[in-house]
Amino acid sequence: MDRFPDLALLAMDATAEASRPRRRWSDGPRYAWAEESGAAEWSLEPMWPKISACASECMAQVAAALGREIARLQLDGRVHPADAKSLSSLAESLARSSRGVQQVVRLGGGRVQLAAERVDLVALVRDTVHDMQADLRSRGAEVTFDMRPSEVLIDPSLAL
Numbered sequence: 001m002d003r004f005p006d007l008a009l010l011a012m013d014a015t016a017e018a019s020r021p022r023r024r025w026s027d028g029p030r031y032a033w034a035e036e037s038g039a040a041e042w043s044l045e046p047m048w049p050k051i052s053a054c055a056s057e058c059m060a061q062v063a064a065a066l067g068r069e070i071a072r073l074q075l076d077g078r079v080h081p082a083d084a085k086s087l088s089s090l091a092e093s094l095a096r097s098s099r100g101v102q103q104v105v106r107l108g109g110g111r112v113q114l115a116a117e118r119v120d121l122v123a124l125v126r127d128t129v130h131d132m133q134a135d136l137r138s139r140g141a142e143v144t145f146d147m148r149p150s151e152v153l154i155d156p157s158l159a160l
Contacts (some may be wrong), residue, residue, distance in 0.1 A: 047103040053105045059098035066091040085138075 006053070026121060072085050074077040122145075129136070129143050 049105055049109055052101055056098045056101035056105065059094055059101070063091050063095035063098060065154050066094070115155055117155065119154050121150040121152050122147050 064087065068087060070079065070084050070091065074084040125147065126145065129145075133143075
């Protein structure tokens with residue numbers, strides 16, 4: 001019977017040692033048995049592209065759902081237009097972050113075959129400014145164009 005308290009204390013000590021606070025989740029656990037079981041050979045490194053792709057897809061879905069919900073609440077009159085605008089801005093920021101991660105994954109995976117095509121740079125700039133026009137107006141910015149026609153050889157998706 002004397003052995004039980006000793007075993008309990010040993011188990012508590014081992015648990016406290018294994019669950020030492022870490023700075024971030026990627027530091028990984030420091031379990032005493034990790035080296036014995038061969039877990040030291042396992043690496044998360046080859047999984048990062050899949051994890052990043054999955055996370056960016058989830059972010060995109062959340063951003064789209066958030067945008068739809070904000071629009072619905074605004075139509076119902078349950079959200080003030082100014083509040084809806086700031087929430088929509090946050091949802092768009094989440095969507096942009098998701099696209100950025102998706103592009104990094106695609107470029108890192110080598111699945112993008114860059115192809116040089118003639119792109120009208122003036123049209124690209126005009127279209128981009130046109131898409132941003134509402135945001136520019138709300139900030140009090142005015143954009144004027146003084147450009148000469150220009151074509152470049154670049155991959156269109158990379159140009160955007």
